[in-house]
Amino acid sequence: MSNTPTAHNSAKAGDFAKTVLMPGDPLRAKYIAETYLENPRQVTAVRNMFGYTGTYKGKEISVMGGGMGMPSVGIYSYELFNFYDVDQIIRIGSAGALQDHLKLMDVVIGMGACTDSNYVYQYGLPGTFAPIADYDLLNRAVETAKRQGTNVVVGNVLSSDVFYNANPNVNDLWRSMGVLAVEMEAAALYMNAAKAGKKALCMLTISDHLYTNEFLSAEDRQLGFGKMMEIALELA
Numbered sequence: 418m419s420n421t422p423t424a425h426n427s428a429k430a431g432d433f434a435k436t437v438l439m440p441g442d443p444l445r446a447k448y449i450a451e452t453y454l455e456n457p458r459q460v461t462a463v464r465n466m467f468g469y470t471g472t473y474k475g476k477e478i479s480v481m482g483g484g485m486g487m488p489s490v491g492i493y494s495y496e497l498f499n500f501y502d503v504d505q506i507i508r509i510g511s512a513g514a515l516q517d518h519l520k521l522m523d524v525v526i527g528m529g530a531c532t533d534s535n536y537v538y539q540y541g542l543p544g545t546f547a548p549i550a551d552y553d554l555l556n557r558a559v560e561t562a563k564r565q566g567t568n569v570v571v572g573n574v575l576s577s578d579v580f581y582n583a584n585p586n587v588n589d590l591w592r593s594m595g596v597l598a599v600e601m602e603a604a605a606l607y608m609n610a611a612k613a614g615k616k617a618l619c620m621l622t623i624s625d626h627l628y629t630n631e632f633l634s635a636e637d638r639q640l641g642f643g644k645m646m647e648i649a650l651e652l653a
């Protein structure tokens with residue numbers, strides 16, 4: 418009989434730090450743990466969704482993959498907040514730019530997260546919920562970026578359930594509302610945090626541009642993530 422609270426995570430109580438960085442890709446979680454954390458130890462590997470805990474500049478911090486899409490991040494972040502007593506989750510991901518002023522490698526912070534997902538319907542609200550970032554985390558991320566000389570763009574992002582959208586005009590519609598970039602996880606993370614009374618922030622590196630059709634090479638993706646990582650690690 419397992420004594421872990423969930424089939425998706427084999428970590429024991431106390432294995433996770435209060436702050437968890439959450440890339441989509443578990444291999445990036447492994448890379449982050451091995452590259453940035455002191456004494457990283459793997460705390461879960463269920464379905465190869467790796468999670469690690471270590472320290473950064475003496476502060477305990479964890480990193481765990483969340484997968485692609487809101488159902489996946491919805492599971493892992495819900496469990497971290499509600500079963501593992503995690504206080505804040507910072508998503509560090511990639512996104513496609515919807516605005517001309519954005520350039521590849523820019524760091525975007527999702528102050529809000531629009532969505533086309535049904536995820537919000539579970540709460541039975543009589544209106545439109547606004548999934549938003551935690552202000553304290555947002556403010557600290559912007560201040561840290563300034564200190565590091567990294568330009569960040571703060572605004573609305575779109576968390577879509579669809580990567581290959583059948584509607585050819587969908588990007589133009591979101592673009593017309595000033596939405597900065599499209600990804601697939603932030604809204605569910607923000608809703609889970611709101612419901613659990615916890616904190617969340619989504620930071621994104623622009624890896625594709627949906628209007629210039631530029632996209633980052635694999636090595637530039639890695640490089641671009643470094644700037645975002647240096648900010649995220651300071652938020653523990």
Ligand SMILES: Nc1nc(Cl)c2ncn([C@@H]3O[C@H](CO)[C@@H](O)[C@H]3O)c2n1
Pocket residue numbers: 441484485486510511512513514577579580599600601602624625627
């Ligand atoms: N819809 C969508 N579109 C574009 Cl142009 C993206 N660029 C990066 N992502 C992120 O990368 C994964 C899809 O490649 C998702 O986890 C998503 O969050 C994107 N998701």
